[in-house]
Amino acid sequence: MTDYTIPATGKEVRLASFPDGDVRAENFTVAEVDVVEPGAGEVLVRNEWQSLGTGARELLVQDTNVPLPTFKIGEPMWGRMVGTVVRSNSPLLAVGDLVENFYGWREYATGPAESFFKRDRDQLPSGEYFLSNGPTAWLGMSDMAGVGEGDVVFVSGASSGVGSMAGLIAKARGAKKVIGSAGSKAKVDYLVNELGFDAAFDYHDGPVLDQLAALAPEGITVFFDNVGGEQFEAAVLLAAPFARFALCGALSGQLGVGDGAQPRLNLLAAIPKQLQLRPFACYHTPEQLDGWNKQFGQWLSEGRISFPHTVVEGGVAALPETFVALLNRKYSGTTVIRL
Numbered sequence: 001m002t003d004y005t006i007p008a009t010g011k012e013v014r015l016a017s018f019p020d021g022d023v024r025a026e027n028f029t030v031a032e033v034d035v036v037e038p039g040a041g042e043v044l045v046r047n048e049w050q051s052l053g054t055g056a057r058e059l060l061v062q063d064t065n066v067p068l069p070t071f072k073i074g075e076p077m078w079g080r081m082v083g084t085v086v087r088s089n090s091p092l093l094a095v096g097d098l099v100e101n102f103y104g105w106r107e108y109a110t111g112p113a114e115s116f117f118k119r120d121r122d123q124l125p126s127g128e129y130f131l132s133n134g135p136t137a138w139l140g141m142s143d144m145a146g147v148g149e150g151d152v153v154f155v156s157g158a159s160s161g162v163g164s165m166a167g168l169i170a171k172a173r174g175a176k177k178v179i180g181s182a183g184s185k186a187k188v189d190y191l192v193n194e195l196g197f198d199a200a201f202d203y204h205d206g207p208v209l210d211q212l213a214a215l216a217p218e219g220i221t222v223f224f225d226n227v228g229g230e231q232f233e234a235a236v237l238l239a240a241p242f243a244r245f246a247l248c249g250a251l252s253g254q255l256g257v258g259d260g261a262q263p264r265l266n267l268l269a270a271i272p273k274q275l276q277l278r279p280f281a282c283y284h285t286p287e288q289l290d291g292w293n294k295q296f297g298q299w300l301s302e303g304r305i306s307f308p309h310t311v312v313e314g315g316v317a318a319l320p321e322t323f324v325a326l327l328n329r330k331y332s333g334t335t336v337i338r339l
Contacts, residue, residue: 010035011316012106015071028320036110038089045109047083051131052335079104082127123297128336135292136282137165140246144278145222149174157226159187161334164308166224172304179215209234227252229260247279308333
């Protein structure tokens with residue numbers, strides 16, 4: 001690694017325009033920029049893997065209510081990355097260290113050593129495993145819903161990166177039955193035959209209430225919601241007394257049309273059941289990431305969990321098209337790009 005030749009330039013993706021409706025590749029531009037040598041206390045990192053999530057769509061809205069920095073026209077995007085330190089002017093990190101960072105959508109990143117988080121290469125099978133949606137799924141299933149033995153769990157949007165991990169975490173924690181919803185027969189088969197969900201259904205095949213009732217006649221005790229809308233409303237009606245709801249997302253409103261982000265809460269059903277509704281967000285703090293990586297590594301070594309993900313080749317130049325395809329629900333599991 002000490003002999004690694006650093007190129008003079010590298011690629012990065014910048015926001016060219018805010019979307020007017022659907023996100024298109026034309027909303028982004030790929031630029032060739034100088035690779036910046038690190039100053040005192042800084043490091044230079046060669047990014048190797050990047051994850052993409054649908055949540056980034058909200059950061060393309062100028063007046064979003066999401067409490068995160070939005071993307072700016074003419075500036076490089078940001079996102080979760082894993083890479084290797086190739087130059088270091090800090091005692092905190094050495095050349096060759098594997099680090100996670102949020103200097104996304106670019107091949108090379110230079111910044112204060114404190115903004116990069118060292119990862120143990122031996123903890124997980126490969127670098128992209130550190131980019132799983134496990135921290136979010138783990139927070140929802142463990143801290144918000146407290147899933148455990150005997151639970152009947154419903155995960156909406158279960159073929160997504162967060163949803164698939166949420167279902168696997170529920171299984172690993174001893175849930176009696178895990179049910180998932182998805183948007184195609186292929187994704188339903190993926191959930192059941194590849195990931196080991198106990199049952200799944202395509203929400204296009206009929207009323208969600210009827211399909212979920214057929215799969216969980218005894219009711220559900222845990223709901224991990226990525227979708228909102230009709231699926232949230234059905235879960236309330238089919239919830240068992242004292243059911244716990246971990247409310248993670250509202251894709252039916254974010255990526256679809258209508259009022260999916262504003263489902264109706266049936267109070268006459270929720271109040272007598274004493275439902276626990278817990279909206280939450282994962283901000284990927286060092287404690288959240290370290291806790292999840294330790295648990296993930298242990299479960300992987302025990303064969304109790306897998307990493308459902310789709311690897312996309314093509315490097316930085318492929319990021320705009322890949323993001324558009326992700327928003328169009330092309331991929332299953334966590335979407336990671338090999339840079």
